[in-house]
Amino acid sequence: EVEAAEQVPEQELPLVLLPLKDYIYLSYNPLDTFTDLIQVAEGQYGSVYSARMASQIDTDSDLIAVKKVPIPVNGTPKIAQLKHELNIMSKVRHIHILANDGLFFDYAESALWVRMELMDRSLADVLALGDEDLVIEEPVMARLASDILLALVFLNENGIAHRDVRSDNLLINADGVLKLADFSNAVRFSSRDPTVYGIVGIHHWQAPEVRKGHYDASKVDVWSLGATIWECAEMIPPFTDIDDPAALGVRWPPLTRRDQLSHDFHDFLRLCSEPSSQRPLPSKLVRTPFIQRACPREDILDFLNLCRSIEEGLQQ
Known part of the structure; x- marks a missing residue:
């Protein structure tokens, strides 16, 4: 559940992201929601960063991972992959399964931010x-x-x-x-x-x-x-x-x-x-x-x- 940042007015998502609309925190700007980003890995569809929720920056135990996926106008195969994965796994939680905890959209950079647990x-x-x-x-x-x-x-x-x-x-x-x-x-x-x-x-x-x-x-x-x-x-x-x-x-x-x-x-x-x-x-x-x-x-x-x-x- 997102509790870190003040909600912002919803904006129109790019058409290519409409299949993911139900999974995106539309009222939150990830630039305000996450802080202290440090790149830790580079993936096929985007970079992975360690980060903190903006309301919890005074602790050392709140590090999470954020993957930034650039969204070109004509889309990316990652959108279909995420849609498929979320359709199956959105309500599935287990200690030995890494889940996507939330999606956010950065309108300024046209990038989808995927929040998950930070792994070593x-x-x-x-x-x-x-x-x-x-x-x-x-x-x-x-x-x-x-x-x-x-x-x-x-x-x-x-x-x-x-x-x-x-x-x-x-x-x-x-x-x-x-x-x-x-x-x-x-x-x-x-x-x-x-x-x-x-x-x-x-x-x-x-x-x-x-x-x-x-x-x-x-x-x-x-x-x-x-x-x-x-x-x-x-x-x-x-x-x-x-x-x-x-x-x-x-x-x-x-x-x-x-x-x-x-x-x-x-x-x-x-x-x-x-x-x-x-x-x-x-x-x-x-x-x-x-x-x-x-x-x-x-x-x-x-x-x-x-x-x-x-x-x-x-x-x-």
Whole structure:
């Protein structure tokens, strides 16, 4: 709920933004609502900033993220993506799901401001440190997998499939909590018949049945989770040496440090990569021995500190 700035008279939105009108705080000027903006990232459709709500600038715990999306006269694909995501996720809230908390429009710069929780880094950022010999130990991988599974259990219960689970779309906050982001490829499905259609996602993490065009939506994210945990073990995505999707296997390549990983780890990956008809739902996987051995949250904070120290060393 917005409480930071004095309301201003509504102005006419650009026509290209009318599909998002119901989600935009029309009576608030983001230039007055947010302050102390510092750019922290650059995305495909705009820059991301840390910021504070203008009424809460005297505290250190109110940092949020704002993404500025420039809106040209002829529109941008981001508008359709946001509309799709908000239609599915506007009322969905969960500790392991990153939600868009509000939209604002800057009439002066013709930019849409998207407010969300400020996150520390993506899992992809962590994995990039594999080039610096960073290794993710099993208990840490299990905690990351557990966070993802809890999000997937919740989505399954609400008839939603993400369909693009991968390291770029998994973000970790300053408290060491991992959250699933970017629902632009999400779809609703029925528990009576979870079959959906559409080839989406990136083939490194894409369940094999998705490439056929019709599949059980309740199972595809489990395969993508497994591919992500495989990536955490190898520090690179699976199938990076294959360009032709037709040449992709239905199981992941052998792990290079196979003998260093436990039976429980291998069994978890095997379950995630089973054919769709035999693949467990997320609610079953949360009870597997691998997940039960997840490290405490404090260890994730220590792991993030290790990542920061490596990055600081690279900057010196």
